[in-house]
Amino acid sequence: MESTERPTAGHPWSSRWTDPGTIFEGLASDYDRFRPSYSPKAIDWLTLLRPRHIADIASGTGILTHQLRSRFPDSFIVGIEPARDMLRTASGAPSGIHWLGGKAETLPLAGGAFDLVTVGQAAHWFDRDLFHAECSRILRPGGTLALLNNNRIRDTAISEAYETVLEGVSPGYRRTYRDHDRAGELAALPCVRTIRHRRFAWSWNRSMDEFLGYVRSTSHFRAARAHHDRELILTTIERALAPLVNEAGLLTIPYETEVFTATFSTPT
Numbered sequence: 506m507e508s509t510e511r512p513t514a515g516h517p518w519s520s521r522w523t524d525p526g527t528i529f530e531g532l533a534s535d536y537d538r539f540r541p542s543y544s545p546k547a548i549d550w551l552t553l554l555r556p557r558h559i560a561d562i563a564s565g566t567g568i569l570t571h572q573l574r575s576r577f578p579d580s581f582i583v584g585i586e587p588a589r590d591m592l593r594t595a596s597g598a599p600s601g602i603h604w605l606g607g608k609a610e611t612l613p614l615a616g617g618a619f620d621l622v623t624v625g626q627a628a629h630w631f632d633r634d635l636f637h638a639e640c641s642r643i644l645r646p647g648g649t650l651a652l653l654n655n656n657r658i659r660d661t662a663i664s665e666a667y668e669t670v671l672e673g674v675s676p677g678y679r680r681t682y683r684d685h686d687r688a689g690e691l692a693a694l695p696c697v698r699t700i701r702h703r704r705f706a707w708s709w710n711r712s713m714d715e716f717l718g719y720v721r722s723t724s725h726f727r728a729a730r731a732h733h734d735r736e737l738i739l740t741t742i743e744r745a746l747a748p749l750v751n752e753a754g755l756l757t758i759p760y761e762t763e764v765f766t767a768t769f770s771t772p773t
Contacts, residue, residue, distance in 0.1 A: 528630065529565070532722050533590040537566035539718035543625060543653055544705035544762035548576045554649050554766075556580055556621035562609050562636075563587070563627035567595035567602065569653065573623065574602055585612060610635035614643045625653045629683045633690065641696045644769045651766045652687060658706070658759040666745045674738050675729040691767040699768040709758040713743060716756050 529536060551573075557580050561570040564584030574582055583603040586592045596604040607613040609624075609631045622640050624631075640650045657664040659680070668680040691700050711719065717739050720726050729738050750756055 527588070528724050529588055529591060529722075529727075531590065532724075532727065533566055533588070533594040535718050535722035536591070537568075537594050539715060539722050540566075540568055541655055541709050541719075541760065542568055542572055543655060544707050545572075546705045546707075547653060547703070547762040547764050548572050550703055550705075550764060551621070551623075551651060551766075552576065554621055554651075556619075556649075558619045559583070559621045559623065560585060560612070560614055560619045560643065561623045561625070562612070563624060563630065564595060564604075565591050565625075565627070567600070567604075569623060569625035570595065570602055571600060574600060583614070585609070585614070610639065612639045612643055616642050617645045619643050620645060620648050621651060622648070623651045623653065626655060628652050628654075628687075629685070637691075637694055641694075641769055646770060647768065649766050649768050650691075651764060654683065654763045656683075656761050656763055658761055661759045663746065663749050663756060663758050666749065667742065670742050670745045671725055671729075674733055674741060675725045676732060678725050678728070687765045691765065694767070696769050697767045698770045699766075701764075701766045703764050705762045705764070707760050707762065709760050710755045711758065712755055713746065713750060716746070716758075717743065 556577060559573055559577065559580050559582045561567075561573060561582065561584045564570045564586045565588075567584055570582065570584040573580075578601075581603070582601070583605060584595060585605050585607045586595065587606065587608045589606070592604055592606055595602075605613055609627075622644060628636070637650075644650070657667070659665075659668075671678050672680065688700055688702060691697050720739065720742055726738065746756060
């Protein structure tokens with residue numbers, strides 16, 4: 506990502522990404538196969554909300570959406586995604602989930618119809634001022650917005666090695682690119698009543714080939730390919746991480762699923 510991006514509620518897209526639907530264009534297969542799911546404990550935490558109608562925004566290939574379907578089998582669930590290939594992959598198998606094309610800033614959903622709006626690993630791409638207004642519109646009074654992110658835990662050997670390579674090969678990339686004051690941003694909204702925050706630590710065990718599949722699914726890899734040979738990027742990452750493979754032949758990557766929830770009062 507470009508260094509001109511700012512951690513504000515406005516569009517953080519660089520000139521490289523003029524449309525959110527193009528960010529992961531062509532990456533759906535690797536994204537669906539190699540991206541991690543979210544900590545089951547984080548999904549369990551959302552059961553306290555007892556949602557009957559759920560909208561998962563920027564649902565990608567449906568990683569979070571399918572977890573929500575498993576945990577809330579009797580709820581109405583819709584996934585909204587702007588990228589056509591992501592949406593095609595998500596809707597390829599029967600699931601009982603309703604899939605729609607659309608952007609976070611202009612949701613194709615009825616007002617006051619949802620108990621829970623979720624976003625997994627995507628809110629940093631939004632014009633969040635517009636998105637929050639849409640949440641206020643589509644959530645019923647007392648409904649909840651839940652933001653989930655899978656974060657590599659920093660200051661660990663694997664994270665440090667991988668992030669250092671990324672900052673070298675993907676111009677403008679910074680490991681802090683998703684850092685912003687989510688709680689403060691939500692608290693500033695006049696329609697938000699209660700904010701909660703939880704972290705759920707877990708470990709992601711991947712073979713080197715599986716981890717490189719994950720790398721191929723990222724926007725940072727796609728951006729790096731504009732400047733470097735594809736195999737050179739993958740080889741550089743593999744060499745940096747090879748000393749950290751354990752005796753079982755796996756990389757054990759410390760992760761956390763971070764969840765922010767915000768309860769909305771009445772529509773504005």
